[in-house]
Amino acid sequence: MNKTTALLTAGALGLTCSGTLMAADDYITLASTTSTENSGLFDAIIPTFTEKTGIEVHVVAVGTGQAFEIARRGDADSLLVHDTAGEEQFVADGYATERLDVMYNDFVIVGPSSDPAGISDSETVIDAMQHIAESESPFASRGDDSGTNRAELRLWEDAGVTPQGEWYRELGSGMGPTLNTAAGMDAYAMTDRATWVAFDNPQDLTLLFEGDEALFNQYGSLLLSAERHPHLKHDLAAQWHEWLVSEQGQQAIADFEVDGQQLFFPNAE
Amino acid sequence: MLTSDNAFGTALALILTMDSALISIVMLSLQVSLTAVMAASLIALPLGAALALWRFPGHNAVIVALNALMGLPPVVAGLCVYLLLSRAGPLGEWGLLFTPTAMVVAQVILVLPIIAALTRQQVEALYGEYAEQLNSLGLTRLRMIPTLLWDARFGLITVILAGFGRASAEVGAVMIVGGNIDGVTRVMTTSIVLETSKGNLPMALGLGIILLALVTLINAIAHMIGETAKRRLG
């Protein structure tokens, strides 16, 4: 290779790489959960917010535990998760100044169409969980400290069951892979409705139980403390936080549908 | 049921329709990995050459460390860079977390040991052959570095491609420090993880096929450049 070719290649590479280092100016970083991102909600409502305020929202979607950690470290400007107890603790610890109800979605229980534990007739979700435990039917749990996982564990606790044994499979996985595994194992699983609706590969899995209020999954938006982390884009984040509970934000959430089904139900005060 | 023709079909459809989201993801993947490889090479090529030319106390330890770091798990590298760049960390002031720059930094850490360790090997072999003549010509070891690197260029192309392969294939590091933000830090590998987590396996595999095709293309180009140059110049 002669010198000219070398210089041209270097120049081309340099131009390509320079793109890497540019960044947008007016944006906030929102830490949220994978299940929320995967549902497609953000793709639907964020453009409306950006149009109104000119602020872009960069969503970092991770497990609930990691989302809290990111916010604790000051790496995100805003936080939207579904773990009310954790959120209230977060405010109590001084990392956030305010927590507001935004919306809820619900969990459903899916399982093999043969329904060996007979939960489709259950009156309450606690009933259903007890049936599964008693019959020792295979149950696929996310086992990843996510909001979904924490909700599932709370239900077992309320049912008076310590979930362990060969029938209870802790996967340490996201919602999609967990459903895939459940389908492969003909196991029960608890999933948020949004992921279930979008899930492409159900095999023999069917929706067997839904509707119990205990399965409602409350989302909260947290306004992070400017005192704890002065560098945060507090003003921009406040605009997002207020927009979520505003009429326009709540309407945008309600308008979001997948396969004709509304997945999130706005319930701000 | 996952069938492979779903994946190929998906891949083909994406490419043919020139899906704009796909294009920006591909561009970002190339930008991040190519930048990382270039930056790493700038440091690692002379470093590898220096290790081949100089002996000093601890020389063997450095070589062992470099060789070991070739196997550094990407997710560990990502975690370390995250802790460095996090606002709560020492370099938090720079505000680099969740940007492509952070991804480049993490990949440089992954790629540098490979390029340095393999460069050392190539240069050492060449130095064994050239040392006496270059000494006779009056060259200092420092001055020998560019000469040896240039003479080793054909072998070094493969070394750099190995580094590029590692960078473009990894997901652990860029996921943690980039955050897989749609339109900002989402690359091919993190997209594949995302689609998998959604249970959208044909799409995930389709993206995987595209990624593989891209990397193969780049390798083919590099190989052709090398072969043409070799033929012209022995």
Place this chain on the structure above:
Amino acid sequence: MNAHHTPPVATLELDNVGFVHRGNTLLKPTTLRLSGCQRTLIMGPNGAGKSLLMRLAHGLLTPTSGTVRWQGDQPAQAMVFQRPVLLRRSALDNLTYVLAISKVAPPELKALPRKAQAMSALEKFGLAHLAKRPARVLSGGEQQRLALARAWLLNPQVLFLDEPTSALDPAAIKAVEDAVLEFHHRGTRIIMTTHDLHQARRLADDVLFLHNNELLEHTPARHFFTAPTSREAGAFIRGELVW
């Protein structure tokens, strides 16, 4: 007799120079003095220490005992090896390379741009038509001549050659020997090892004979081939195996 374009060559002195490596004595303490613009051939059986002596004299190795000294200013030196080491580039570029790194070009060429200097050296050694050829695809003889052309551009006062023709065919040998004479004609001192008696007879002004890692004699050529002082040298000349 010899055209002196350059100032008189410095004298090389080895004072009890020895070399021990991992307990093995590869060269016993040696004292010798080389002055003037001679063609000195170093001879002896394989493993006697000829190449080692050259490398010590040229400064490629440091003796483990004794000192290597040049009386007067350290002269410009160059060395040509048994197997030429050429860079992965064209013949011409191999020459422009040394011009770029060293600042000492032959005075008659100094005024020219580097490429012209290099071409002139190629012409001198009959390689002009190979200028653009990759150096590594040249034949053994051509490569050796290229190495000599490279040495030429360093304008050395002393030229070391380590068995430069042992791998070459007769035509190439002649070309290399002619090149060596070119150097000498210009005023460069020649120090060369060889195992070829005929070559030594052709070229030597004086002979250093080594055997068993020891310098046994330093004799003017006209005496060495007819009446060497050491028994081993006599056996060597007669073609008897000498250990």
